[in-house]
Amino acid sequence: MLPEEIKKFIEEFEKLPSIGPRQATRLAFRLIGGGQAKLAEMANAVSGLKKVKICPRCFFVHSQKTDVCSICAESTRANDVFMVIEKETDLMSIERTKKYRGKYLVLGELTKSGVLEPWQKLRLNALKKIITDEMSDKMAKEIIIALNPTTYGDLNASLIEKELKNYSHKMSRLGRGIPTGGEIEFADEETLSHSLTRRE
Ligand SMILES: [Zn+2]
Structure with missing residues (x-):
């Protein structure tokens, strides 16, 4: 018909x-x-x-002529501090606070089961490779895990922490200031800034 x-x-x-x-x-x-x-x-x-291209370093979207995105290319940002986030929209929320001057890793939407998809493991491996190839002591200065403070977010955060702890001098988590069950994407700038400066 x-x-x-x-x-x-x-x-x-x-x-x-x-x-x-x-x-x-x-x-x-x-x-x-x-x-x-x-x-x-x-x-x-x-x-x-x-x-639209996907940055091979942080996996954020971009349409630059270069391979890497403008955040990864920006020389005034710390290149030994990384923030692991779930969604592109989370990155945008963090950037709006103007309080974070390191690099990112976009992991992509997490499953509720607390198990990483194979392609997400590849993204973690890409970060590990950047750290071992580019850091003089093969360790990042700090890796901040910024997943939503939900049950599955916490589950995944523990998993990722275990994966990355041998690659960084300091591991920290964001989201303590965000109410449990809340989302980074929807937190206001003040709340986000606060949880950034008071990360633990
Ligand atoms: Zn990038």
Whole structure:
């Protein structure tokens, strides 16, 4: 009953988080109803995402001409202090406080089981390699684990701490100031700044 083009659209969009076949179908009709110009704009926005690159050092997104992102390339940031975070949006929240001047490792969305995915282990290995290759004593000055203070966040934090403790002189955790069950992404700047300066 539906044209092939719409079927193809639904097939792709229903795979996205929180969009099912019904929402994808509705979305298709809404977009078609918006007219050709709107459709072209939307297609351009989606196609533009193809140019976004993932930094091979911190795994944050960027569209620089270089391989690495602008945070990793910034020479005024400490290159022996690393913050391990879950989501890109967490990094953005931390950056907004302007209180952190080290580097990052974006781990990607954690599972509720407290087990790291194979690709997340590869990201941890990338950090270990940076530390052993670039630090004169093969140890970072500090690694801050900044995961959300939820049950699975704590579980993963302990796991990551174990993985990285031989690679850093100091291990610390952020999030003590953030209420239990709260999220870094949604904490206000003052709360975040506070938990940054009082990390333990
Ligand atoms: Zn980077």
